Amino acid sequence: MTTKINMQPERRFAMLESGAWSDNIITDYLDQAVLTAPDSVAVIAYRVNEDERQAFSYRELDRLVTRMAAGLAGLGVAKSDVVSCQLPNGWQITALHLACVRIGAILNPLMPIFRERELAFMLGHAQSRVLVIPHHFRGFDYAAMVQGMRGELPALEHVLVIGGDHSADSFEQVLMQRAWEEETDTAALFADRRLGGDDVVQLLYTSGTTGEPKGVLHTSNTLLSNVRPYAERLQLGSEDIVFMASPIAHQTGFLYGLMMPIYLKSTTVLQDIWDARFAVKVIEAERPTFTMASTPFLTDLIDIAPDHGEALSSLRTFVAAGAPIPGALVEKAGTAVNAKVISAWGMTESGAVTMTRPHDDARCAIHTDGLSLPFMEVNIVDEDGLEVPRDTEGNLLVRGGSLFVGYLKRPELYGVDDQGWFATGDLARMNEQGYIRITGRTKDVVIRGGENIPVVEIENLLYKHPAIAAVALVGCPDPRLGERLCAYVTLHNGHTSLTLAEVVSFLLQQRLTKNYLPEYLEVLPALPRTPSGKIQKFKLRELAMDIRLDSATRQ
Incomplete structure (x- = not known):
């Protein structure tokens, strides 16, 4: 596929001159680890429901990678082809x-929460040649779902199923139990396929305001120019152990749970399902020093923690992002988990852009989203593009080394100006010391537990409901998840009532991912609008500020 x-x-030129880009690729760091620390543990993977632990040294990981790479090439995967995977955290996605x-x-990488609607679009848009999935995960049959979609995906040649039977689509049988590396000259293959620093290596879909996911393209240079300064700011090294329960199919998990440990020649500990009590057991056993997750994980x-003594005492750094961090949480973290809480802000298009520092006062993590990382710049401007005074809210722009290189097949949406500035869609202010604070969003997105909810897409689905005349989705504050999704609707004449259960049932019939379902519904006689007829969502957000969701309204 042409990207x-x-x-x-x-x-x-500017990125090479500054040292932001080196033209190294992630396998260079794997090679270094195999050469200098072959028996060091590279990956430890935990499966919660199976209570299973698997561990691989760098030597063992390299052997798995070599076999898998030769196998993929043997299946016909060519340079620049897209290989998709819908996998929970595990050694397979790293390899x-x-x-x-x-x-x-x-x-x-595709989030395991996606179902037919999202998956059909993304696989078709990417023209994926290969898809790797689990047979079952969290009680869901992925093999059956994908089998029912094959007719919609003419480019998809191979579906490899992990943990299934021994049929022709078995990941284990097709890719891992065959000695592919003995059937080809892997050294020659890898040399011939050697990537440059500006070749695309990652395609991640992100939800936006268009109602259609956008495929974010990253290169080795953009990804590694984020990993290096991130690790340096947090003073992480080869002796550190990373714990990652955030999905690797998100940029957070990918950059800091997959790539960063290899760059550091350190160990990553992966957990496939977030379960706090299981996480305590893992942390006590593996003694990780660092993790990054959305605020609910920390909560x-x-x-x-009080029930588990010193079990969490190894954690030195907890980077929280995706929602403001309550002050009480920062205070408790210092005693309950022995960790310094670092706040950060970033996006799929850039990785982490701003982050507080380990030696900063704890209040920085409460009241700011940090300083820009090396090789990245931030600017806050007004509607005319002029820089605003300090402590003034404006539109947040970013530029620098880790900024992505385009949206797949959507060049018109790239939105980077002649000076390299990218409009993030977020509102922010900057204090005199250069720390920023995200104050709102110009994009029509709700972020629940660190997950972007594609508001426009869901609204478009709800407009198909026979009872709904108008609909607007907004977020309401939630102390644990940051926001929850609220639906405000008006009804067509002849319809007098509508329940949340009916809305949820309808959306499920439309094959919407369960994680995107609204958790609150209010039927209004009219939605607030401008004189031109545009729905005034800011007024609905004000109404939503007073919502207190109880167990009866949560799905």
């Missing part, structure tokens, strides 16, 4: 990315 990227020669880089393919750990 046209937006690479201005001036940007490349799959490294294998794709070995043969010049592009990995497209859950702190809530149960």
